[in-house]
Amino acid sequence: MRVYELDISWAATAGERRHLQWELLARDEVRGVFLTARDDALAILFAGDRGAFQAWAGTLEPGGAFDPGLHEVGR
Numbered sequence: 001m002r003v004y005e006l007d008i009s010w011a012a013t014a015g016e017r018r019h020l021q022w023e024l025l026a027r028d029e030v031r032g033v034f035l036t037a038r039d040d041a042l043a044i045l046f047a048g049d050r051g052a053f054q055a056w057a058g059t060l061e062p063g064g065a066f067d068p069g070l071h072e073v074g075r
Helices: 014-026 050-057
Strands: 002-007 030-035 041-046
Touching: 002 050, 014 030, 041 050
Parallel strands: none
Antiparallel strands: 002 041, 030 041
């Protein structure tokens, strides 16, 4: 398992936040979600490799846009 940072700056409305919450709860590989010092990012404990995380994270934002700003934390 590794910790990855997830950019959530796109989740500005209540509906987008609910969508994000459900996606985080539904994914078996998500083992933990932690607040960060930034309001626009979460730390995700993910039971999968970087490629799997990026593929999944790329589906979260409405429209499925992939954010290249995602990166692994604390290598």
